Amino acid sequence: MWKVVPLLAALLVVTACARQEPVSQPVTQTSSLQRNAESLQAKLRRTPDDASAWAQLGATHVELARTTFDPQHYSRAERALKESLRLKPEGNGEAFMGQGALFNARHDFVAARDWGQRAVSALPDSAQAQGVLVDALTQLGDDAGAAVALQRMLDLRPGVASFTRAAYHFELHGRLDEARVALERALETASSPEEAGFCQFHLDELKGRTDAEALEVYGGLVSKAPSPEYLVKYGKALDKTGKPAEARAQFDLALQQLRALGGDDLTAALIAADHGDPAEALRFAEKEWTKRQSVFTADAMAWALHVNKRSAEALPYSDKAVALGWKDPEVLRHREAILGSLR
Incomplete structure (x- = not known):
């Protein structure tokens, strides 16, 4: 049995059976999801009182929103899940999971945690329900709770x-060797090209990319799935290769998307801090901090305060950001700048 807490050796002997879903071949995956949605819609025209089908349709639209970056899918997911809950308000684990996934996607992690807990109560033997809860607790900064839910998911x-979430857990604790092994185990268990591509992508992320590799990888991703995350990474790659004007265009587009969609104030804070208005960066960061006090928001608060020339106030937040052992290069860059300004 694989364990979250013990050392690397425990992971090496496992026999395998928020990161999110695979990032490779997004067109293929989106087509499959769309076909699934159409099939469920056809089924519901015949049997409109099928609570399970409504819940599955809602979950499918959550995934379509993630792969297409079309916020209309969130509204469709919400309607489908509400209909499922209207038909079956109690013990509807599928709808509870769908709601948890929807609120995770919308960055309302408190609501996602609550729905995840309801899903786990209704479906105690569902690894998927545990995954919804792991994602919410991780983002809320409940490290102990996330570890418990992750261990149950792995069991x-x-x-x-489960292995990719374990890798992320290890990464946040600075246990990079164990994170790599977890991703390698995930790759071994992949059952489709999309899953294998997803695992390989994050293995390469963990190992680090050269500037040329980053330019090619993120440029390709942006052309297929222009999410704020990929736009920012592509912008950084462009900046490092001497293309500041093109880089700025990516950052501006990412910030425009985030302002329009709302919800992800954390990413907006970091973009604004480096490439926009420092005062706006701090507003974004403070708004996110009122909702969750995780290592992620601690780093955003620290950096936003620093770029507003308030480094003494930034330091306690920077301390919290690395308290688990997180060694993310951007987080360490922020910390070094803050410490340097106080010397």
């Missing part, structure tokens, strides 16, 4: 979804 189904 139930040590596959791609």
Whole structure:
């Protein structure tokens, strides 16, 4: 049995059976999801009182929103999940999971945690329900709670979804060797080209990319799935290769998307701090901090305060950002700048 807490050796002997879903071949994946949505819609025209089908349709639209970056899918997911809950308000684990996934996607992690807990109560042997809860607790900064839910997920189904979440858990604790092994185990258990591509992508992320590799990888991703995350990474790659004007265009587009969609004030804070208005960066960061006090928001607060020339106030937040052992290069860059300004 694989364990979250013990050392690397425990992971090496496992026999395998928020990161999110695979990033490779997004067109293929989106087509499959769209076909699934159409099939469920056809089924519901015949049997409109099928609470399970409504819940599945809602979950499919959450995934379509993630792969297409079309916020209309969130509204469709919400309507489908509400209909499922209207038909079956109690013990509807599928709808509870769908709601948790929807609120995670919308960055309302408190609501996602609450729905995840309801899903786990209704479906105690569901690894997927545990995954919804792991994602919410991780983002809320409840490290102990996330570890418990992750261990339960691994016990139930040590596959791609659980191993990749384990890798992220290790990464946040600075246990990079164990994170790599977890991703390698995930890659071994992948059952489709999309899953394998997802695992390989994050293995390469963990190992680090050269500037040329980053330019090619993120440029390709932006052309297929122009999410704020990929736009920012592509912008950084452009900046490092001497293309500041093109880089700025990516940052501006990412910030425009975030302002329009709302919800992800954390990413907006970091973009504004480096490439926009420092005062706006601090407003974004403070708004996110009122909702969750995680290592992620601590780093955003620290950096936003620093670029507003308030480094003494930034330091306690920077301390919190690395308290678990997180060694993310950007977080360490922020910390070094803050410490340097106080010397």
